[in-house]
Structure formats: C-alpha cells, structure tokens
Amino acid sequence: MINKVRADALEMLSVVPDGASIAIGGFGLTGVPVMLCHALCELDRRDLHIVSNNAGIDPTGVGRLVGEGRIRKFTGSFPSNKEFFTSFHSGSVELELVPQGTLAERMRAAGAGIPAFYTPTSAGTDLATGSYPARYDGEGQVTAWLSPKDVRVFGGVACVLETALATDFAFVKSYKADRLGNLAFRLASRNFNVPAAMAGRVTFCESQSIVEVGEIDPDGVHLPGIFVQHVIESQLGKFDAPTRGASL
Amino acid sequence: MINKVRADALEMLSVVPDGASIAIGGFGLTGVPVMLCHALCELDRRDLHIVSNNAGIDPTGVGRLVGEGRIRKFTGSFPSNKEFFTSFHSGSVELELVPQGTLAERMRAAGAGIPAFYTPTSAGTDLATGSYPARYDGEGQVTAWLSPKDVRVFGGVACVLETALATDFAFVKSYKADRLGNLAFRLASRNFNVPAAMAGRVTFCESQSIVEVGEIDPDGVHLPGIFVQHVIESQLGKFDAPTRGASL
Amino acid sequence: MSEPDALGWSREELATRAALDVPDGAYVNVGIGIPMLIASHIPEDREVWFHTENGVLGLGGVPEADEVDLDMQNAGKEYAKIVVGAAAFDSALSFAIVRGGHLDIAVLGGMQVASMGDLANWSVPGRTPGVGGAMDLVTGSKQVWVLMEHTDRAGTPKLMRHCTLPITGTRCVTRVYTTLGVFQPAGSHFECLDLAPGVDIETVRALTDAEVTLARDSRE
Amino acid sequence: MSEPDALGWSREELATRAALDVPDGAYVNVGIGIPMLIASHIPEDREVWFHTENGVLGLGGVPEADEVDLDMQNAGKEYAKIVVGAAAFDSALSFAIVRGGHLDIAVLGGMQVASMGDLANWSVPGRTPGVGGAMDLVTGSKQVWVLMEHTDRAGTPKLMRHCTLPITGTRCVTRVYTTLGVFQPAGSHFECLDLAPGVDIETVRALTDAEVTLARDSRE
Numbered sequence: 001m002i003n004k005v006r007a008d009a010l011e012m013l014s015v016v017p018d019g020a021s022i023a024i025g026g027f028g029l030t031g032v033p034v035m036l037c038h039a040l041c042e043l044d045r046r047d048l049h050i051v052s053n054n055a056g057i058d059p060t061g062v063g064r065l066v067g068e069g070r071i072r073k074f075t076g077s078f079p080s081n082k083e084f085f086t087s088f089h090s091g092s093v094e095l096e097l098v099p100q101g102t103l104a105e106r107m108r109a110a111g112a113g114i115p116a117f118y119t120p121t122s123a124g125t126d127l128a129t130g131s132y133p134a135r136y137d138g139e140g141q142v143t144a145w146l147s148p149k150d151v152r153v154f155g156g157v158a159c160v161l162e163t164a165l166a167t168d169f170a171f172v173k174s175y176k177a178d179r180l181g182n183l184a185f186r187l188a189s190r191n192f193n194v195p196a197a198m199a200g201r202v203t204f205c206e207s208q209s210i211v212e213v214g215e216i217d218p219d220g221v222h223l224p225g226i227f228v229q230h231v232i233e234s235q236l237g238k239f240d241a242p243t244r245g246a247s248l
Numbered sequence: 249m250i251n252k253v254r255a256d257a258l259e260m261l262s263v264v265p266d267g268a269s270i271a272i273g274g275f276g277l278t279g280v281p282v283m284l285c286h287a288l289c290e291l292d293r294r295d296l297h298i299v300s301n302n303a304g305i306d307p308t309g310v311g312r313l314v315g316e317g318r319i320r321k322f323t324g325s326f327p328s329n330k331e332f333f334t335s336f337h338s339g340s341v342e343l344e345l346v347p348q349g350t351l352a353e354r355m356r357a358a359g360a361g362i363p364a365f366y367t368p369t370s371a372g373t374d375l376a377t378g379s380y381p382a383r384y385d386g387e388g389q390v391t392a393w394l395s396p397k398d399v400r401v402f403g404g405v406a407c408v409l410e411t412a413l414a415t416d417f418a419f420v421k422s423y424k425a426d427r428l429g430n431l432a433f434r435l436a437s438r439n440f441n442v443p444a445a446m447a448g449r450v451t452f453c454e455s456q457s458i459v460e461v462g463e464i465d466p467d468g469v470h471l472p473g474i475f476v477q478h479v480i481e482s483q484l485g486k487f488d489a490p491t492r493g494a495s496l
Numbered sequence: 497m498s499e500p501d502a503l504g505w506s507r508e509e510l511a512t513r514a515a516l517d518v519p520d521g522a523y524v525n526v527g528i529g530i531p532m533l534i535a536s537h538i539p540e541d542r543e544v545w546f547h548t549e550n551g552v553l554g555l556g557g558v559p560e561a562d563e564v565d566l567d568m569q570n571a572g573k574e575y576a577k578i579v580v581g582a583a584a585f586d587s588a589l590s591f592a593i594v595r596g597g598h599l600d601i602a603v604l605g606g607m608q609v610a611s612m613g614d615l616a617n618w619s620v621p622g623r624t625p626g627v628g629g630a631m632d633l634v635t636g637s638k639q640v641w642v643l644m645e646h647t648d649r650a651g652t653p654k655l656m657r658h659c660t661l662p663i664t665g666t667r668c669v670t671r672v673y674t675t676l677g678v679f680q681p682a683g684s685h686f687e688c689l690d691l692a693p694g695v696d697i698e699t700v701r702a703l704t705d706a707e708v709t710l711a712r713d714s715r716e
Numbered sequence: 717m718s719e720p721d722a723l724g725w726s727r728e729e730l731a732t733r734a735a736l737d738v739p740d741g742a743y744v745n746v747g748i749g750i751p752m753l754i755a756s757h758i759p760e761d762r763e764v765w766f767h768t769e770n771g772v773l774g775l776g777g778v779p780e781a782d783e784v785d786l787d788m789q790n791a792g793k794e795y796a797k798i799v800v801g802a803a804a805f806d807s808a809l810s811f812a813i814v815r816g817g818h819l820d821i822a823v824l825g826g827m828q829v830a831s832m833g834d835l836a837n838w839s840v841p842g843r844t845p846g847v848g849g850a851m852d853l854v855t856g857s858k859q860v861w862v863l864m865e866h867t868d869r870a871g872t873p874k875l876m877r878h879c880t881l882p883i884t885g886t887r888c889v890t891r892v893y894t895t896l897g898v899f900q901p902a903g904s905h906f907e908c909l910d911l912a913p914g915v916d917i918e919t920v921r922a923l924t925d926a927e928v929t930l931a932r933d934s935r936e
Contacts, residue, residue, distance in 0.1 A: 119362060
C-alpha cells in the first residue's frame with residue numbers, strides 16, 4: 001500500500017545531503033514550507049543550492065536558511081532580503097537571477113520533460129547577455145557573470161533559450177494532502193508550490209492538514225500524488241529557532 | 249460589465265470565417281463541444297484547419313466536420329476515423345500528425361508565450377525526419393511530407409524543436425461556466441479543453457451549465473475567464489444533422 | 497489639488513488620471529508602488545479585473561484586520577482580498593497569462609523610459625538584486641503603462657533619448673503617466689497627450705531628456 | 717491453461733504473467749489491447765495506480781450500465797470507472813506526467829521490437845494514420861514494457877535484429893512479454909528471462925529474427 005505520510009520531519013529529511021539542490025515553494029508569506037526549511041536548519045545542512053522566488057522576507061523559512069549561511073547558490077527572481085544582499089556582495093553566495101515567469105516555466109519544464117524552451121522575456125537585457133553579476137569576491141569585485149543566452153528569432157521577435165531547472169529535492173506547502181500525495185491549495189498560496197513539486201526529483205510536502213483518501217475531489221486535486229514522494233503535517237512553530245529573529 | 253454569455257450559437261459563431269483555424273477540445277466522446285461543431289456546419293463553413301486530438305469517433309462533433317468535407321487541414325494525434333482516412337488518402341485533406349503530448353504542449357505553449365520548445369518525443373522517427381506523408385494526390389501518391397524538425401542534443405538525448413500551435417479560434421466544452429468565462433470541468437472531459445482554450449486567439453465555450461459568478465470556488469476554477477471570450481449553454485441535439493449517422 | 501510644493505499631479509492624482517484610461521472589462525496587472533493606487537480609482541461604472549502575479553485573477557483591496565486571510569497576499573507581499581468570481585492558479589499558469597498576451601494592460605513603475613519605448617525599472621547597481629515579474633510583464637502584455645515621477649528626486653529626467661540604466665525590455669512601453677502629464681513613446685520623441693493642471697509644455701521639455709511634441713488634442 | 721491450438725500463453729495468461737512483475741506502489745500507463753488486460757490481474761496485495769493519457773490518475777475498471785459516467789472514458793474511448801483517490805487533470809499536465817519521467821511503467825502493444833530496444837508500434841503503411849501518446853510514453857517512462865504475440869498471424873517474427881516498420885522510439889523498450897516468454901532487449905540480442913509452459917528455447921529461436929540467449933535463472 002502506498003503511504004507517503006511521515007511522522008518525523010527530521011527523519012524524513014535526513015536523506016537530504018549537504019550540497020543538495022532544493023526547489024522551495026511560496027511567495028512572500030503565503031505557501032512557504034516553513035517547518036521543512038527549519039527542520040533542515042536543525043539538521044545543520046549546508047552548501048545548499050536553493051531555487052525559490054524570494055529569499056525569504058523575514059527570518060523564517062527560506063530567510064532562515066539565508067540568515068544562517070546555509071546557501072551556496074540561490075536561483076530566484078526577487079531575493080530582496082538584506083542578509084541575502086550582504087551574503088551575495090560579500091561573495092559567500094552565488095546568484096542566478098531569473099525573471100519570475102521564466103523561473104516558473106523552467107521548473108515546470110523540468111517536471112514535464114521539456115529540456116529547453118524559448119521565450120522573449122529578458123531578450124536584450126543584462127540577464128540574457130551575460131552582463132549581470134553571478135558572484136562577487138570579498139572585495140566587491142565581480143568574479144563571475146550570468147551565462148549569455150542563446151538567441152533565436154521567432155515571428156520577428158528575439159527569444160532566448162531557457163533550460164529546464166531540475167532539482168534534487170523540492171519542499172512545498174499545501175492546504176490538504178492525502179496518503180497518496182494528492183495536494184490541494186488555497187488562493188495565493190498555490191504559487192510556486194506546483195512548479196517546485198514538478199522540478200524536484202524527490203518532493204516533500206508540508207501540509208496544513210492530512211485528509212483521508214477521497215476527501216479531495218478528483219477535480220479538486222491541484223497536483224496529483226505522482227509528483228509527491230513524502231507528506232507530513234505542518235506543525236506551527238516546530239523547529240523554529242529558539243531566539244527567533246535574533247540573527248537580524 | 250463583463251458578460252461573455254451568448255444566447256444564439258449561430259450569431260456567436262458568425263465571426264468564424266471560411267478557412268479559419270480552430271482548436272477543438274475533447275477526447276473520444278468526453279468533453280467534445282458537439283453543439284459548436286454542428287452550429288459551424290449549419291453556418292456552412294468550409295476549408296477549415298482543425299486542431300484536435302481525434303477526428304471524431306462517430307459522425308457527431310468533429311466527425312461531422314470531417315464527414316461533410318469541411319476540413320482542408322487536420323492537426324492531431326489520432327484521426328482514426330474512416331471518413332478521415334478516405335479524405336486524407338484521396339488528397340482532399342492535409343494531415344499534420346503530431347504525438348499527443350507534443351500536441352497538448354504546443355497548444356499550451358501558444359497560450360503561454362512560448363514560441364518553441366524542445367522534446368525528445370518523436371526524435372528519430374518518421375514524424376521528425378520528414379518521412380511521413382502530409383498530403384496525397386488523387387492517385388494515392390504522396391505530394392507533400394511533414395517538415396523535418398530541428399534536432400539538438402540536451403544531456404545526451406536528441407530532442408526535436410516543436411513550435412507553438414496558435415489558432416484563430418478555439419471551441420471547448422465545460423461542465424460549468426460563469427459570465428466571466430471561468431470554467432470548471434469533470435473528470436476525463438477536461439482533457440484538451442484547457443490547452444485548446446489557451447491556443448485560440450478567440451475561445452468559444454459550450455458549457456453544460458451557466459452558473460452565477462462566485463458559484464465556482466476560486467480554487468475550483470480549472471481555467472480562468474481571461475482565456476475565454478464567449479460562453480453559451482449547451483443544448484443537447486441542437487443543430488444535429490436531421491438524419492444523424494446517415495453519412496456513415 | 498496637487499501638493500503645495502510639488503509641480504503637477506500628486507501620486508494619488510496621477511493614479512486617478514491613469515485609471516480614467518482603463519477601459520471597462522480590462523484585465524490589468526498593477527505593479528508595486530504608484531501603479532497599485534490605480535485599483536482604488538477605477539470609475540465605478542467599469543468592471544476591471546486585476547491580476548496578481550502570485551496567482552490570482554480578481555485581486556481586491558486591503559482587508560480589515562479581522563478579514564485577513566493568511567493564504568491571500570498581493571505581489572507586494574501584503575495581505576489582500578479577492579473579489580467574487582476570482583480564480584486562483586499556480587505561478588506557471590499565472591505567467592502563462594502574463595507572457596501569453598492575455599493581459600490588456602500591465603501598469604509598472606519606472607526609473608527611465610526611452611522614446612523608443614525601452615523601459616528601465618529593475619536594476620540599480622549596488623541595490624538589492626531583484627527582477628520579479630517585470631521582464632515577463634513588458635514582453636507579454638498588450639499595453640504597458642509606466643507610472644512614475646517625471647524626474648528623480650534630484651530633478652534628473654526619467655524620459656530619455658536612451659536608457660542609461662539596465663533595461664527591462666525594449667520597445668515595450670505604450671504610454672507613460674508622469675506627475676507632469678501623459679506621454680506616448682513615439683520613436684524619436686515622446687508625444688505629450690495630456691498635461692497636469694498648471695504645467696506647460698516648456699516646463700515638461702526642460703525636465704525631459706528626449707524631445708517632446710504636443711499632440712493636437714492635448715489640453716494645453 | 718493455454719488455448720488448445722496455440723503455443724505458449726494466451727493473451728489473458730500473458731497479461732497475468734506481466735502483472736506479476738508490477739511492483740506494489742507503481743504508477744502505470746496501460747495501452748489499448750493486451751496491455752489493458754494487466755489492470756485486472758494485479759495481485760490483490762499490491763496497490764497499483766493506473767494513469768490514462770486522457771487525464772486521470774486512478775483509472776478503474778469497466779462500469780456496469782447503470783454506473784456509466786459520460787465524463788469518464790479510458791484512452792481506448794470506452795467508458796470507465798475511477799478509484800477513490802483519483803485525480804483529474806488536463807492533457808498538458810497528463811503528458812507532463814508521461815514525458816517528465818514520473819510513470820514507473822508504460823505498457824504498450826507492439827508490432828516489432830529490436831534487440832537494441834527500438835519499438836515499432838504506431839504505423840503500418842496504408843492503415844489509418846494515428847500515433848496517439850505512444851511516442852510520448854516511450855521517451856518518458858522509467859520502464860517500457862511491450863506485450864504482444866510472439867509472431868504475427870502469418871508466423872513472421874516480431875522480435876527483430878532491426879525494426880523494418882517505422883519506429884515509435886529508439887532504445888526505449890526495457891522488457892517484452894510475448895506469448896512465448898519474457899525477454900529483455902540486450903543490445904545485440906534478446907535475453908530470455910522466462911518461458912511459457914511447454915515452450916522451449918529452440919522454438920523461441922526459430923520464431924525470432926534476433927538472437928536469443930537464455931538468462932541463468934530462467935525457467936527452462
């Protein structure tokens with residue numbers, strides 16, 4: 001029998017090694033798998049490659065991973081977080097800055113068997129021409145730039161080639177989940193959770209509630225269980241840092 | 249105020265000219281916008297380019313468009329329909345045969361601003377190398393072949409370049425629709441209706457029922473109204489040919 | 497109407513002026529800052545649908561404290577309401593809407609707009625990195641409106657011959673609403689469609705890097 | 717067990733044999749024809765989820781007349797049931813599942829399989845055109861099983877050195893279940909993993925175009 005429901009977050013996430021790449025759902029404060037991020041901090045994992053739209057907008061969730069210096073590379077569209085800014089400019093984190101729609105589409109592509117696609121988004125900008133910093137040294141000098149993107153014209157419009165963004169793991173947050181991994185979300189908290197779950201080779205879901213199989217209507221499943229390998233019930237505050245916010 | 253609900257199918261579809269390209273949802277007998285197809289026959293439209301997974305599996309819906317010789321080109325994956333076979337081999341219809349997943353993805357791409365994408369599907373096969381007939385003359389001789397596809401290797405896997413499949417119009421069938429064009433579907437009748445609605449520059453939806461705004465839960469909308477321009481209530485049997493099945 | 501010490505429209509007045517040009521039935525994405533003010537100034541007889549990039553079509557206003565839904569924020573990461581008839585979706589579909597050409601208008605803030613329609617609004621060297629959905633919005637929307645002050649705080653023009661800051665997109669802006677007036681990028685110059693009360697075209701020209709012509713039916 | 721005048725397994729027995737190899741918890745797509753028979757022969761202690769390309773994960777069996785739901789068919793366009801816990805989705809997501817590598821096994825019918833793992837199962841010149849989801853399934857699934865008669869009706873081999881019919885995909889087949897046995901494409905030859913009762917390896921070799929070796933642990 002399939003039972004993807006796990007009881008112990010630390011045991012569940014123990015398979016995530018240092019250096020892993022992880023796609024994380026959420027946008028702002030909605031749909032962020034906070035408990036999973038914090039459990040990873042408890043496990044003291046480091047050198048992570050995090051793929052997430054934001055780098056956290058407070059010291060919880062992805063923000064805690066940033067604040068505790070656990071990230072070696074960040075791929076996302078809007079890492080507007082002071083700790084992140086400091087880490088990036090001091091050379092401790094590499095940044096792959098990606099337009100938000102391209103980010104979502106690259107994550108979906110990874111899960112959909114599309115190795116690459118063209119889009120007009122970012123064509124002709126610094127993000128496409130290799131003119132944007134990817135890494136600084138400790139002295140504020142750029143030591144690496146984003147790679148220039150292949151360009152091809154379709155219907156008179158210059159488009160850049162974007163590749164699928166597959167990750168070792170994904171952390172997502174749902175409203176409801178069942179033992180099969182079927183997920184349902186509410187309103188704006190669906191956001192990157194669907195593309196992230198598609199991008200991850202192994203997807204962990206933190207769910208607000210675990211429901212019986214059949215409780216989610218077949219037409220109300222927002223992501224079928226085949227994309228999800230592990231499910232755990234969210235426990236508010238579990239694994240939160242004892243002095244929350246102290247690192248800010 | 250936005251009100252996309254229409255009362256008269258013939259008046260609504262009168263804007264569809266001869267020669268138009270139309271993406272049509274449905275798979276087998278589920279989710280087929282039968283009334284819209286029949287209304288188009290009533291309007292005596294011809295020389296159509298139909299994009300649909302099947303060419304109809306009975307003389308209704310897309311099958312009627314085929315049976316009445318209204319199609320100049322068909323793009324789809326499984327046109328297993330005797331009339332279609334005859335039309336194709338006698339040279340009256342051009343065929344663009346596309347793997348089913350590529351078809352769905354090309355339709356979605358058109359609505360998602362992706363002009364082209366790579367996929368391993370069909371690489372190395374007759375559908376990719378320009379070795380499959382696209383058109384016959386009246387004598388059974390091939391007069392045109394499918395175009396060979398660009399090939400590029402990603403991660404050691406040969407992939408073909410597939411382009412977005414945009415159409416002038418789309419015909420889709422939903423379970424519920426509201427005046428904003430928000431749609432909900434049931435079970436296997438969702439199928440190509442979502443990608444078709446995305447592919448069409450103007451999308452017409454035939455809905456089993458028209459509901460008040462707000463009756464479809466925000467998390468239960470399968471396709472937001474921005475993809476749909478016209479909605480009409482389905483009337484079983486409306487515009488059916490008087491001697492149904494006679495052409496078989 | 498305008499603030500006593502400021503020339504032309506206030507931010508609120510600017511948003512009100514732009515809101516007048518949003519047609520009934522439009523699907524609109526409004527960016528953070530001045531653009532978001534538009535939503536509360538749409539004339540009452542028009543039904544306009546607001547898209548928020550984080551996955552909702554049918555964004556509503558700011559909730560009272562007891563109305564806050566923790567699952568609903570706007571693109572500015574503020575709690576928000578939805579309107580009746582709203583639809584939620586994931587980020588991939590949200591940007592299929594943006595990039596697929598389905599939005600009638602994207603309203604963005606701007607640092608510089610060039611007369612060719614190029615926009616710079618995402619990157620200032622040394623500032624926090626972040627591009628968000630700006631590059632997607634400018635390539636996908638039927639119309640791209642920029643709402644911004646006519647100059648920066650130092651009085652440096654923002655309507656340019658050529659952008660000097662990193663661009664968000666080329667030839668994408670269809671209209672600019674500044675504190676001084678309404679402008680249309682017209683290739684070699686900007687065409688002025690409207691002027692704020694008390695503002696004359698010579699004042700605009702003095703505060704603009706690119707050339708500005710006056711449209712026949714403009715107010716002056 | 718086998719039909720009196722047929723060598724090896726019947727179609728039903730063949731499906732039963734293949735079903736034995738489907739592990740608990742597997743996600744499986746079954747094609748039209750013999751492959752569909754697998755679904756009704758999964759051992760009772762295993763939970764296997766069936767994906768149907770037209771947009772449901774959790775395909776069930778054939779409904780009684782009074783159970784027919786007009787919105788639910790299988791890929792063979794027959795009315796079908798769903799199981800509790802099923803999920804419905806559109807064709808784009810359905811093929812994201814197929815092409816994204818999420819299915820454990822795709823079970824397909826076959827016209828020819830070559831020892832390199834190439835499959836031909838979609839096109840016979842002069843027959844009704846149609847490819848359906850076959851090319852998607854063979855490039856995307858973790859395992860591709862082909863279930864078919866060992867030869868065609870005329871006795872012509874279907875396990876080939878090279879396919880002579882148009883191929884569906886190259887190097888994609890991981891296992892072949894025929895009426896005579898179970899085979900694994902092994903590059904230059906097929907490895908025989910199991911033989912149907914009453915069938916010996918020499919009979920198999922006589923009815924096979926490619927070379928066949930006998931795996932050590934096979935039944936003979």
